[in-house]
Structures are given as C-alpha cells and as structure tokens.
Amino acid sequence: MSLSELIDDIVTANHILANEGVVDAFGHISARHPDDPNAYLLSRARAPELITAEDIMTFALDGTPLNGDTRKPYLERFIHGSIYKARPDVQAVVHSHSRSVVPFSITKMRLRPVVHSCACIGHEVRVWDAQSAFGDTNLLVSNVAMGDDLATILAKDRAVLMRGHGSTVVGTSVHGVVYNAVYLEANADLQMKAIGLGEVTYLTAGEIDTINSRLENALPGEGYGRAWDYWKKRAEDARQ
DSSP: OOHHHHHHHHHHHHHHHHHTTSOSSSOEEEEEOSSOTTEEEEEBSOOGGGOOGGGEEEEETTSOBOTTOOSOBOGGGHHHHHHHHHOTTOOEEEEEOOTTTGGGGSSSOOOOOOSGGGGGGOSOOEEEOHHHHHOSOOSOOOSHHHHHHHHHHHTTSSEEEETTTEEEEEESSHHHHHHHHHHHHHHHHHHHHHHTTSOOOOOOHHHHHHHHHHHHTOOTTSHHHHHHHHHHHHHHHHHO
C-alpha cells in the first residue's frame, strides 16, 4: 500500500470509529509508516470526525514529530510509538474511551469473547493501571515511560484496558484494527447484558483461535474487507 493510500485509510478509519461510537471528540488511530518501520502516521490533535488527509503527521517511535512539523500532536501519541517499538507485528493502533469497555477496567470482571464476531479481541484482555508504576497521575499516557509500561502489559495480546480511562487495540492493518476496536466495544456491551441474565458461556480458547485464523485468511468479500466496506458506507452516508 502506498503512503497516500494509507493516509486515506487512516482518515476513513477515524470517520468510521466516530460513526460507530468507538471514539467521540477524543481517541485516535495510527498506522506504521509503509516505508519506515521506525515511524508512524497519526493525525494532529483533532476530533476524529473532523480529520482530513492534511491533518496526518509523521512521528518517530519516541513521539517526536518529523519533517519539521510544528502542529499540536495528541498528548497520548506515546501509546502508539511504544507499541510499534515492542511489537514488530503491529501495523495499526487504536486508542479510545468507548463507554461499554470502561466498566471492565474498573471492576474485577474480565472482558472475554462471548460471540464469534468478537473473538478478534483475543483470549485475554488485561488491565493496565497507571497507579501501579507511576502513582497518582491524570491517567493519560503522557511520556515514553508510560507508553512502554502499557506495551509491557499488552504483551502479545490484541487489546489492553486502561484503568479508569479506556482501551488500546492493535491490528495487522488499519482495516483489521478498526474491526478489533468496533468489536471490543460490541463484546463489552453484550457481555454486560449477558451477565445480567445469569451465568455466561464464553468462547473457548480453541474457538477463538479457529475464528481468528479464518478471519486473518479471509477471502475477498469476507472478514475485515466486508466490515470495512459496510462501516465506510455508513460513515460516508452520515457525513452527507
């Protein structure tokens, strides 16, 4: 994928995530630079619904803006760089504060897949607590040390919750990470509803692996591609 095509996808992803209720005025999505694995693309600090191609900036993995860009960046850009540094497999990252996910970051109830389409969130969604390593903070990932600590808790998983804050989701593509972010929120909503009805039957480890294997190797018109086309059309219609 060319740089211009990737930028277009990042813009579309911002609009999709806003339209699907994953982000509001806050939250952001990045992608690893297609020509430099030690750099990534992320918008300047702006509400996702409003982002255009001209807003996209390039950053080094330590969060330093490149190319002499002096526009205001997101404070929490360190989330993205630290994850790219720790995870060569990750090509895109979403950070959000989606409403249904947050309760799982502040209770003992763990977020686990409950429906096949949500197997993409992985076997385990751990909780990163800024208090553990940094004491009293504003809970924002505002420097490299906090980003690195978050990446350590994420480890090899697909998502991590952030106590009293939100979540961060990773993927092997922009389309894939949007899929994971949307279905993380969906799973949280469904799991809370199911808990209210009684004992919940969660997906097994084998089911999660089988579903994700098929998703990663889906044919055209399946999986990430079909979902992306659907969400993109919804976002475009909403903007008219």
